[in-house]
Amino acid sequence: MHFAVRTIATTTLLLLTGALHAQRAAITVVFDTAAKVFTESLPLGNGRMGAMMYGSTGKERIALNEISLWSGGEQDADSREAYQYLKPIQDLLLAGKNREAQALLQKHFIAKGEGSGFGSGAHVKYGCYQALGDLFIEWKDSAMPVTEYTRQLDLENAKAVTRFKRNGQQIKEELFADFVNDIIWIKLSSSGKAGIDARLSLYRKEHATVTANANQLIMQGQLPSGKEKGMRFASVVQPVIKDGKITAEGNVLHIEGASECWIKIAAATNFNWNTSQLIAPDPLAQCLHYLSATKAMQYAVAESKSAAAYQKYFNRCRWQMPANDAVSGLTTIQRLIRYNKGEQDLALPVLYFNFGRYLLISSSRPGLLPANLQGLWATEYQTPWNGDYHLNINIQMNYWLAETTNLSSLAEPLHRFTKDLVIPGEKTAKAYYNAKGWVAHVISNPWHYTSPGEGAEWGSTLTGGAWLCEHIWEHYRFTKDTAFLRTYFPVLKGAAQFLQSVLIREPKHGWLVTAPSNSPENTYITPDGFHGQTAMGPAIDMQICRELFNACIHASAILNTNSDWSKELQQLLPQLAPDQVGAAGDLNEWLDDWKDAEPQHRHVSHLYGLHPYDEISIVRTPELAKAARKTLADRGDGGTGWSKAWKINFWARLGDGDHALILLNQLLKPVTRMGIVMSGGGGTYANLFCGHPPFQIDGNFGGTAGIAEMLIQSQEHYIQLLPALPAAWSGSGSVKGLCARGGFVVDMEWKEGRVTGCKIVSHAGGECKIMVNQKLISFPTIKGQSKKISL
CATH class of the missing domain: 2.60.40.1180 (Golgi alpha-mannosidase II)
Structure with missing residues (x-):
């Protein structure tokens, strides 16, 4: 009997240990070395402040961010005379003279002035998202060897920890972004008394000064806004020690003989979240206010309360798969390499899913700015593509996972950002189209830029704002919140009125089409050999028109309002250019069955009707679904990280879970390249950031959304369980x-x-x-x- 009891206990312990390993494998990003580059660091954030732990045992780097820290400012980029050239451009398109239409558009129908600086806007009026700076922790005995090194990000508790042994002592560095007190906390501790001896310094390479007083490091600065002065910012680092002493040496703080040290980091800018304008209050005063509020607070109390606030979001949705003991002792990059070789690790997709949800919780907070191309995390002063809001898929992809993975409330920054585009978008609609309603084109920033881009080949897509409206309608479809719908109905209506205003009737079929526009960033070849982008009625525009018009019709009925206008939309719907199957059996991207200049282009915009919209369906429109499948086969499985993520969602909507998994496995391919690669790239960095390359967070969010689409769908007016289970x-x-x-x-x-x-x-x-x-x-x-x- 005694033997049996021991056997049961042992068995239970083994089962619990196995379950724990399975859980840790799905919620922990693991390294056994310090980060050498940004894409090996561990990201933490509370929606406003962000931090990246590098985990160095010599000179530790904590890269810092504040989500509103942008150079640039408000600008008038609308060309006031552009509308005079609208009809001439449209007439050329109607006459089949796309070359001439594009030349005229490039001359008169682009942004006034420097626009976004062609994606390098740090020193022009458009501006760019920038790093706040770096906190360095330089250990005194850094030359001595270390053993037992580990660095981990715990997704369940939103906390990063670095551990190592040196000189007989166990050193531990813990870091979290406080969801309650809105600061960053770091805790340094040693197993022995007086084991902490380090120098703290703040650094920013430009537009800032750093000073030190008895127990604080203070950084203050002001970014440029073109040739003018722009946003002011500040950060304060305040250590609190147990034992030992703190002394200031120039602009450095020296901590000597401490057994434990808490480092509190506050940051602020003079960006007004309500008006999206720069205001007078001093960012330094706000930093000091954050720190004063935590003056008597214990680290453990702050950590516990922050974790509880975070887990209210994270624990809403949890996915479990069987464990594989073979991966329990591996680092994350080792698991990625192993997985790429075809070895089983069912917990790795779960880890990626959890990481995507973790990133959205950490980079999107109601009341603040939406997650940008970098989410919240950047170490650059000129971020790739300005780290801005791309409206031709990227910011939308950031929020695809919000509704399906139970983070609906975190989409509020995107909804409010869309609403804030209305007033500037009305001005742009008048300036370029003399149209009712509002428009936003391809790019935007915290000051709600709505003008076209500065290049005809990419900048004249006119459905960016209308695509954002899809998220408003989807939020209603998921929540049935009529109060929300009533608040945002004017936003939907204005976007639809703009599209109404710019529709023209093409001569071949008599269909109504948008003009001038393009299919995002792609190039067609006309029968006479012209390689162009400017067109009328690209498939994505017409699909967005149908989606938005239908949303407004349904919303009008739900809210019992605008019935006459709703009837106008109902009459327009059957006149819009429909989806067309080309001679090769694929779906036409443009109004005519033109060839693609790049057959495997990363954008697959003409399948918008398959995902995120649901007008193409294997249930309701099997012929169009077949054409969509042919399109995907022709485009291939290559592309950038976010492109692979979109394709996961496409194949899931087609009910092909095995092919969706092929794309997910490619998305999880280890990436070492850092440069910009537009084709044949994609994959995942060692810290699970998506490799465009370079890092771009939409791939993480889109991949997470794709996994959800494999497990559940509801676009057919009923819920489908396991619709694309591989x-x-x-x-x-x-x-x-x-x-x-x-x-x-x-x-x-x-x-x-x-x-x-x-x-x-x-x-x-x-x-x-x-x-x-x-x-x-x-x-x-x-x-x-x-x-x-x-x-």
């Missing part, structure tokens, strides 16, 4: 907290590819239809209640 994941698994349109939250388990258990929570009430194991089930629900489905 064979490799079919053995067993579970997920809780995925969201579906209609206000439903789903938990489920599966085995051998079949759902074995399911629970539905209704946040809005009403009928629930669910496709599970190829069977359609329908039942009424009551708001706030749940229902278990017996299988």
